[in-house]
Amino acid sequence: MHNKTITELSKALREREFSSVELTQSYLDRIKKHNALNSFITINEEMALEGAKVADTILANTNTNLLTGIPIAQKDIFCTQGVKTSCGSKMLDNFISPYNATVVENFNNAGAVMLGKLNMDEFAMGSSNETSFYGSVQNPWNTNCVPGGSSGGSASAVAARLTPAATGTDTGGSIRQPASFCGITGLKPTYGRVSRYGMIAFASSLDQAGPMTRSAEDAALLLQTMSGFDTKDSTSLDIPVPSYSASLNNNLEGLKIGLPKEFFSEGLNNDVAQTIESAINEYRKMGAEIKEVSLPHMKLSIPVYYIIAPAECSANLSRFDGVRFGYRCSEPKDLNDLYIRSRGEAFGDEVKRRILMGTYALSAGYYDAYYIKAQKVRRLISEDFKQAFAEVDVLMGPVSPSPTFGLGEKTADPIEMYLADIYTIAVNLAGLPAISIPAGFADEKPVGLQIISNYFTESHLLNIAHKFQQTTHWHQLSPKGFE
Amino acid sequence: MTLSTEQVKKIAYLARLGIDEKDVDTYARDLSNILDLMTQMSETNTDEVQPMAHPMDKKQRLRADAVLEISQRESFQSIAPQVDSGLYLVPKVLD
Numbered sequence: 346m347h348n349k350t351i352t353e354l355s356k357a358l359r360e361r362e363f364s365s366v367e368l369t370q371s372y373l374d375r376i377k378k379h380n381a382l383n384s385f386i387t388i389n390e391e392m393a394l395e396g397a398k399v400a401d402t403i404l405a406n407t408n409t410n411l412l413t414g415i416p417i418a419q420k421d422i423f424c425t426q427g428v429k430t431s432c433g434s435k436m437l438d439n440f441i442s443p444y445n446a447t448v449v450e451n452f453n454n455a456g457a458v459m460l461g462k463l464n465m466d467e468f469a470m471g472s473s474n475e476t477s478f479y480g481s482v483q484n485p486w487n488t489n490c491v492p493g494g495s496s497g498g499s500a501s502a503v504a505a506r507l508t509p510a511a512t513g514t515d516t517g518g519s520i521r522q523p524a525s526f527c528g529i530t531g532l533k534p535t536y537g538r539v540s541r542y543g544m545i546a547f548a549s550s551l552d553q554a555g556p557m558t559r560s561a562e563d564a565a566l567l568l569q570t571m572s573g574f575d576t577k578d579s580t581s582l583d584i585p586v587p588s589y590s591a592s593l594n595n596n597l598e599g600l601k602i603g604l605p606k607e608f609f610s611e612g613l614n615n616d617v618a619q620t621i622e623s624a625i626n627e628y629r630k631m632g633a634e635i636k637e638v639s640l641p642h643m644k645l646s647i648p649v650y651y652i653i654a655p656a657e658c659s660a661n662l663s664r665f666d667g668v669r670f671g672y673r674c675s676e677p678k679d680l681n682d683l684y685i686r687s688r689g690e691a692f693g694d695e696v697k698r699r700i701l702m703g704t705y706a707l708s709a710g711y712y713d714a715y716y717i718k719a720q721k722v723r724r725l726i727s728e729d730f731k732q733a734f735a736e737v738d739v740l741m742g743p744v745s746p747s748p749t750f751g752l753g754e755k756t757a758d759p760i761e762m763y764l765a766d767i768y769t770i771a772v773n774l775a776g777l778p779a780i781s782i783p784a785g786f787a788d789e790k791p792v793g794l795q796i797i798s799n800y801f802t803e804s805h806l807l808n809i810a811h812k813f814q815q816t817t818h819w820h821q822l823s824p825k826g827f828e
Numbered sequence: 829m830t831l832s833t834e835q836v837k838k839i840a841y842l843a844r845l846g847i848d849e850k851d852v853d854t855y856a857r858d859l860s861n862i863l864d865l866m867t868q869m870s871e872t873n874t875d876e877v878q879p880m881a882h883p884m885d886k887k888q889r890l891r892a893d894a895v896l897e898i899s900q901r902e903s904f905q906s907i908a909p910q911v912d913s914g915l916y917l918v919p920k921v922l923d
Contacts, residue, residue: 440907441907443900443903443904443906536883536884537884537886550881550883576891579888579889580882580889582884582886642872644868645869645872647868648865648866648868648869649869651862651865651866652866652869659843663844666844667909668909668916668918669904669908669916670904670907670909671909672909673909673910677918677919678919679921680918680919680921681844682919683918683919684844685841685844685846686846688843688844688845689845689846689847689848690846694851697847697855698855698858698859700843701839701843701845701859702859702862704839704842704843704845705831705835705839705859708839717879718869718870718874719869720879720881721878721879721880722872722874722877723879723880724878724879725872725874725877727880760861760862763862763865774883775883776882776883776884800884
């Protein structure tokens with residue numbers, strides 16, 4: 346049953362082919378069998394089976410949500426009432442959340458069953474899942490390789506069929522890059538589409554939650570549940586949510602696709618480039634028009650992002666002070682010592698580096714030169730997209746310059762890892778929606794095609810992704826040993 | 829742009845962030861390398877550009893000043909490192 350799509354599982358549950366309890370148990374068994382992947386931080390066995398039992402009684406009635414009784418797993422960045430919410434950090438290793446994130450609440454209301462909490466880079470800061478306090482995660486396609494990050498546990502678990510679907514968050518590519526590395530579908534919605542309430546904040550003007558699934562069709566179902574206005578999030582936007590499944594099969598004849606030339610310049614791995622080109626050819630066959638466009642300021646997105654994200658992170662992470670929740674050092678001699686040692690002992694290296702960077706960028710005398718300058722260039726990057734969307738409907742290109750790499754291979758130099766975010770972070774700076782879908786392989790490692798569209802056009806993105814998945818088989822392939 | 833180890837220690841103190849003495853040089857090097865990346869920005873003229881804080885230039889939404897939440901002090905304090913009589917305890921601040 347673990348190779349079925351959510352739509353198929355939902356139908357099977359309704360037709361009593363198996364119960365939600367049986368389905369949930371089979372996934373729990375798979376999670377335990379493949380625990381070497383380390384994709385889960387917390388397995389929620391007892392609560393999951395209880396939830397499945399409740400779902401089974403609801404399924405006996407009529408008119409249930411399509412997600413009722415479907416197991417899913419949450420990135421450990423979402424607060425889950427009564428369940429440890431660690432955010433991949435020693436700082437929150439003892440944190441049992443007293444409330445649910447809105448995203449979690451939405452899944453609960455739909456009757457979905459939570460299998461557990463997924464591994465991630467500490468506070469979502471990282472591109473390889475190697476900064477997690479709970480250890481690195483394996484990529485099921487090659488267990489010596491990283492799953493990408495920061496939603497690495499989500500991508501690994503979905504690819505290995507340990508859960509039908511998962512949630513992720515994307516601040517600079519953290520849904521799309523691991524989706525690409527693990528050969529799954531990952532959607533980063535428009536900023537403001539999904540509530541950030543109860544989603545532990547990293548960079549508040551960039552963070553956005555989205556679905557990580559095996560197909561665009563499944564992503565549409567998850568996004569439907571996750572989206573919507575939330576008064577508890579002051580950045581949530583009150584814009585109607587369309588039916589994401591309704592437009593999946595729309596015809597793509599005459600679709601105008603732009604290829605930003607900056608996505609295909611130096612630094613892009615040849616095999617990745619070829620894979621992306623053949624994927625774009627599929628769209629050509631469907632009647633799309635392809636033309637080259639330019640995002641002239643895109644190369645500046647790295648410096649801009651690595652000012653804005655650390656600046657916002659240094660402010661957001663000041664709440665972890667050892668006073669009200671989370672880690673506290675032993676026997677602090679005074680209040681300053683309590684702050685300094687609690688934070689020093691509980692934050693990992695990458696988190697510290699970003700807090701230092703952000704604190705510096707916001708400190709007196711440097712604020713204008715770094716933070717304000719970055720905010721200005723951010724606007725130029727965003728304007729580039731506006732101009733591109735005046736000419737074309739969507740943009741396509743790679744997600745990452747190279748496929749997955751070896752565990753430990755890039756941990757020595759943080760800058761090298763930052764530079765690999767070049768194709769994803771401009772999208773966050775502009776607040777646009779984008780999706781990564783499996784497009785083939787480079788050196789036997791999955792490669793994702795990135796599609797970027799205009800604000801609040803997620804249904805178009807899903808339609809374009811779904812049509813590709815109707816004519817290609819990449820998204821259906823399982824990694825060896827996880828069939 | 830090079831950050832000195834003294835500057836790194838000062839920033840760490842501003843952030844109330846303990847860092848190991850043995851790591852200070854590495855942080856100084858990493859942060860200096862990151863700051864080198866930033867010089868790319870200065871080549872772009874932004875004199876006429878407004879800073880962008882929100883992707884869609886939306887203003888912060890405000891709500892009426894009314895009580896919406898119920899008090900959950902006990903539940904919140906049950907996960908605190910140290911509490912007493914409904915208060916969060918920290919080392920003595922005043923003598």
